[in-house]
Amino acid sequence: MPQSGRQGQDLFPAGAGALDGRALPRGSRIGLLGGSFDPPHAGHLHLSREALKRFGLDRVVWLVSPGNPLKPNPPAPLADRMAVARAMIDHPRITVSDFEARAGTRYTAETLARLQHLFPRVQFTWLMGADNLAQFHRWDNWQGILQAVPLGILARPGLRTAARSSPAARIYRAARIPAQASHRLPSMCPPAWCFVNMPMTDLSSTAIRAAGHWATGPKT
Numbered sequence: 647m648p649q650s651g652r653q654g655q656d657l658f659p660a661g662a663g664a665l666d667g668r669a670l671p672r673g674s675r676i677g678l679l680g681g682s683f684d685p686p687h688a689g690h691l692h693l694s695r696e697a698l699k700r701f702g703l704d705r706v707v708w709l710v711s712p713g714n715p716l717k718p719n720p721p722a723p724l725a726d727r728m729a730v731a732r733a734m735i736d737h738p739r740i741t742v743s744d745f746e747a748r749a750g751t752r753y754t755a756e757t758l759a760r761l762q763h764l765f766p767r768v769q770f771t772w773l774m775g776a777d778n779l780a781q782f783h784r785w786d787n788w789q790g791i792l793q794a795v796p797l798g799i800l801a802r803p804g805l806r807t808a809a810r811s812s813p814a815a816r817i818y819r820a821a822r823i824p825a826q827a828s829h830r831l832p833s834m835c836p837p838a839w840c841f842v843n844m845p846m847t848d849l850s851s852t853a854i855r856a857a858g859h860w861a862t863g864p865k866t
Contacts, residue, residue, distance in 0.1 A: 657707055658745040658761075672767040675832040677701060677798065679773045680709040680746075680754055684721035686731040693800050694740045697773050700842050701798045702829035706773065708735075708742040709757065755787035758794050769832045776801035776809035776841075783813040792818055796831045797839035806843065815841075 657670060670676065677697045683690065686708070694706040710727050713720055721727065724747055731742040751757040754772070761770060772795050774782070779799050782788050791797075792814070801809060809815060815822070821837040823830065831840045 656743045656745075657705065657741050658743045658748075658764075670765050670768045673769065675702060675704045675769045675771065677703040677706040677771045677773045677832075678709055678758075678761075678795075679706055680711060680757070682714045682721045683708060683710045683727050683731055685727060686710075686734055688734075690731075691734065691736065691740070693773070693775060695737060696800055696842070696844050697798055698737075698739060700800070700825075700828045700844070701771060701773075701831050701840070703771065703832060704739065706740045708740070709746055710742060710744055712744075712747045753786040755785075755790045755794070758791060762794065770795045771798050771832045772796070773798045773800065775799070776806055779809040779814060779841075780812045788814065789817075792821070792837040792839070794836060796834050796836055798828075798831055799839060799841045801841060801843050803845070806841075810841065 657676070677694075679690065679694060679697070681690075690708065694708070697703060697706055708731055710724065710731060712724055724744060728742060728744055735742060745761070746752075746757050749757065749760050751760055758770065758772070761768075772791060774797065776799055779797075785791065799809065818837055818839065821839055823834065823838055823840045825840060825842050828840045828842055831838060
């Protein structure tokens, strides 16, 4: 297993065009959790810890996006979201990155293509909650994402039925692997996806914003 770095350290440092892969040894199993993280919260940490265990990952990287094309309102400034994410990470194998902002990629499919070009010997797995799977068919080039990397789906109670009956789940029903084989997911050839049930906090970024605890950034 690759050596653990400093908590929150970016595995994709500045100068994306010059990356040589030293931070990601050959064969590394890296889970990518993308999103606005507006704001980051304990639910993201819980999902990441579970992903490390259930999918046998070496690291989980939070890809904090500059913005979400599916959301009408802009998020808090990227620097604020990155700072809060770094401050709250409490696990040596969970890191945070602003790779998308530096690489200039807008959509997940573009980001994955860039990362796979830079790190051809790394096994990437895209991570998401069941709520994202339910509307995954709305993502840009969503089938290209499924053809590029395995998908690890982590489901909290209340969202499982909608996710399992989603267009993506129905179309790629034959590519689903059983939860009992979840550790095999990162090394499988796509399309491959695994749906893992687990208890989860009800905390969400949307609920935090609605409660007024996060408007344009952290309260001071």
